[in-house]
Amino acid sequence: MKDVSQFYGFEFRWLYVVDLVIVIFLVIQLYRLLKGSLAFNIFLGLLMVYVVFFVVRYLEMPILTNILQNFINIGLIAIIIIFQPEIRKFLLVLGKKTPLSKDSFLTKLFLPDRFKSYxxxxxxxxxxxxxxxxxxxxxxxxxxxxxxxxxxxxxxxxxxxxxxxxxxxxxxxxxxxxxxxxxxxxxxxxxxxxxxxxxxxxxxxxxxxxxxxxxxxxxxxxxxxxxxxxxxxxxxxxxxxxxxxxxxxxxxxxxxxxxxxxxxxxxxx
CATH class of the missing domain: 3.40.1700.10 (DNA integrity scanning protein, DisA, N-terminal domain)
Incomplete structure (x- = not known):
């Protein structure tokens, strides 16, 4: 009889791949959206804070871990406020790439006015x-x-x-x-x-x-x-x-x- 953990391990490995692909896609979209703007520098600063947080947590430095954890918790609200225009534009870009967007093949195929006169x-x-x-x-x-x-x-x-x-x-x-x-x-x-x-x-x-x-x-x-x-x-x-x-x-x-x-x-x- 096969080990159940091995069976689920195979499934989870595929999920990890899907997870990684989605993250890479989102990062690329964020980079295209923010590159060359002042918001890009703010984004890099926040990214550095997250990297430092994971390092100090791995090294088991409790004081810095606690400080950075609180900063990150508050920072999530600050990110929404600071990046409000960029978030709106990011969601607009994602909306254009969905299967139900007006430019997609499915929308053009199933809309009743696809043969309309222009x-x-x-x-x-x-x-x-x-x-x-x-x-x-x-x-x-x-x-x-x-x-x-x-x-x-x-x-x-x-x-x-x-x-x-x-x-x-x-x-x-x-x-x-x-x-x-x-x-x-x-x-x-x-x-x-x-x-x-x-x-x-x-x-x-x-x-x-x-x-x-x-x-x-x-x-x-x-x-x-x-x-x-x-x-x-x-x-x-x-x-x-x-x-x-x-x-x-x-x-x-x-x-x-x-x-x-x-x-x-x-x-x-």
């Missing part, structure tokens, strides 16, 4: 591309946020409600240099221009080039903790950039921007 989305894409092309040619600065959900973080008190259909002429008139609405961002939600002159949270990421201005920092800021696409037309350099998931991509062509809009508005469903 004429509305194509209309929005064409109007935005037309407006951006004209603004680049005239060196007109612009910041356009394409929101995939209705939860968009911007200062509604300082913004002007538009609630108009998406059209190139309307977008261009809003960002026209003499327009009172040209400062701030234009928010597009669904098939409507929701608001103009919107003030967005600016990113303080050290990864951004020092030469980028407020429009680019605001574009990155609005996408750091929400699933949006922000488009920037540079007034000085007449170039196009876009931000997504807190990452800024500069000097893209109109065709590259169009591909990105299709990815967000069509392929994302």
């Amino acid at each position: 004429k509305e989305e194509e209309h929005i894409i064409n109007e935005v591309i037309t407006a951006v092309g004209h603004m680049v040619a005239s060196q007109t600065g612009a910041l356009i946020v394409i929101a995939t959900t209705y939860r968009v973080k911007f200062d509604s008190a300082s913004s002007i409600t538009i609630d108009g259909n998406v059209s190139a002429k309307l977008i261009e008139s809003i960002f026209e240099k003499n327009s009172p609405l040209h400062d701030g961002a234009l928010i597009i939600v669904g098939n409507k221009i929701l608001a103009a002159k919107a003030m967005l949270p600016m990113s303080d990421s050290p990864n951004l080039p020092t030469r980028v201005g407020m429009r680019h920092r605001s574009a990155v800021g609005i996408t750091e903790h929400s699933d949006n696409l922000a488009i920037v037309v540079s007034e000085e350099r007449a170039t196009i950039s876009f931000a997504q998931d807190g990452q800024l991509t500069q000097n893209v062509s109109l065709e590259e921007l169009k591909v990105k809009l299709y990815e967000v508005l069509v392929d994302g469903y």
Whole structure:
């Protein structure tokens, strides 16, 4: 008769492997999320505290073990407070990778509208591309946020409600240099221009080039903790950039921007 402990030992060894793979996956996601930010240095400091705690506990140093144990217990609450934005972004990244996320094969296969027409989305894409092309040619600065959900973080008190259909002429008139609405961002939600002159949270990421201005920092800021696409037309350099998931991509062509809009508005469903 087989030893029961050996049988369960084989099972537990496989569980250890699964456990290790999950931990490695989470650490990689955390590293990608925090690298290059001030939060990464705080994370390394906390990691060092945990390492020291395990060392002093192994060496049976009761006073230091007790002090570090209490610090760690209190530190768990501090971690939630300090890393609140990063935790939200981390959960957003994990949510995108689940089998039931909108980008997954299962969702696309079983959603009843998987064969829907995308004429509305194509209309929005064409109007935005037309407006951006004209603004680049005239060196007109612009910041356009394409929101995939209705939860968009911007200062509604300082913004002007538009609630108009998406059209190139309307977008261009809003960002026209003499327009009172040209400062701030234009928010597009669904098939409507929701608001103009919107003030967005600016990113303080050290990864951004020092030469980028407020429009680019605001574009990155609005996408750091929400699933949006922000488009920037540079007034000085007449170039196009876009931000997504807190990452800024500069000097893209109109065709590259169009591909990105299709990815967000069509392929994302």
